[in-house]
Structure formats: C-alpha cells, structure tokens
Amino acid sequence: MSVNSILVQKSGSIPTISADASVRDVLQGLEENDVGALIISDDGTTMRGIISERDVVRGLRTMGDEVLDATVSDLMTTDVITCSPNDQVALVRAMMAKHHIRHIPVLDNDRLVGLLSIRDIIQNRLDEIEAEAEVMRGYISGRY
Numbered sequence: 001m002s003v004n005s006i007l008v009q010k011s012g013s014i015p016t017i018s019a020d021a022s023v024r025d026v027l028q029g030l031e032e033n034d035v036g037a038l039i040i041s042d043d044g045t046t047m048r049g050i051i052s053e054r055d056v057v058r059g060l061r062t063m064g065d066e067v068l069d070a071t072v073s074d075l076m077t078t079d080v081i082t083c084s085p086n087d088q089v090a091l092v093r094a095m096m097a098k099h100h101i102r103h104i105p106v107l108d109n110d111r112l113v114g115l116l117s118i119r120d121i122i123q124n125r126l127d128e129i130e131a132e133a134e135v136m137r138g139y140i141s142g143r144y
Helices: 003-007 023-033 053-069 089-099 118-141
Strands: 037-040 049-052 103-108 111-117
Touching: 003 089, 003 111, 003 118, 023 037, 023 053, 037 111, 049 053, 049 103, 089 103, 089 118, 111 118
Parallel strands: none
Antiparallel strands: 037 049, 103 111
16 A cells, blocks of 8 residues: 555645744644644745654753744754655555654655654554455455
C-alpha cells in the first residue's frame, strides 16, 4: 500500500508555520491543529524544516522558559527525513522506527503534499490486520 492511499483519506490542510514565528505560536498551532509537529513553510508548498513537540522540550531544557520567546528558526529541524506519495507505507513505518521520529512530511517533486504521523501509520496497519482477519474468518467459515 502506498503513502498516497493514506493521504487521500486524510482531510484538511497541512499544518504549517513560518520560521520567524515564536515558540508560543508553535504551541498554539500544535494545539489548534491537534498535531505533534508543524511544517516550516512560507507558502504552504515549500518545506524549510519541521518543528515538533520534542524540539520544544529540548529547547525548554537548554533555554528554560526563555524558549517561549525564541523563534521557530532557533529550534526547527532542517535536515528532515521525508517520503514521497509513491513510497510504500511499510518502508515509511521502518524509516520512522529506525530514526525514532513520529512525523514524516510527504514531498512530491519537492512540493509539500502531506504530513504523516505515527498515528496514521498505526491506523493503516490496524486496518490491514482487520482486513486480513476478515478474509481468514471468511475462509474458515466457507464464505470465500
């Protein structure tokens, strides 16, 4: 199954924020969008980086409460692991596990087209397992 199959099921816009926004703005954006990461983008299609809850926590540890007045560019990750809509979900799941990350931006020819979370990946796997179980139940009961 491809990443695109998950993206077509997701609705809504991709949560973004500008690099010059404050960390206070990040916290507001995370809460309003009910997400754990925001893409850094000036135009909604070009990705400059990502900022996650973990980045904010790391900043809090090193900067104390002054982190709230820092800018996104002070904390954001610029070396971002990404995937494409054509990548297989199993590959993305493995990448997330290997790199200990919970969010992967989806780029199509360097254009931002989505953001996958570990929640999306887990739900996809649960759906696959349920479909496989239903086929097995049907086979056992003679429906197939």
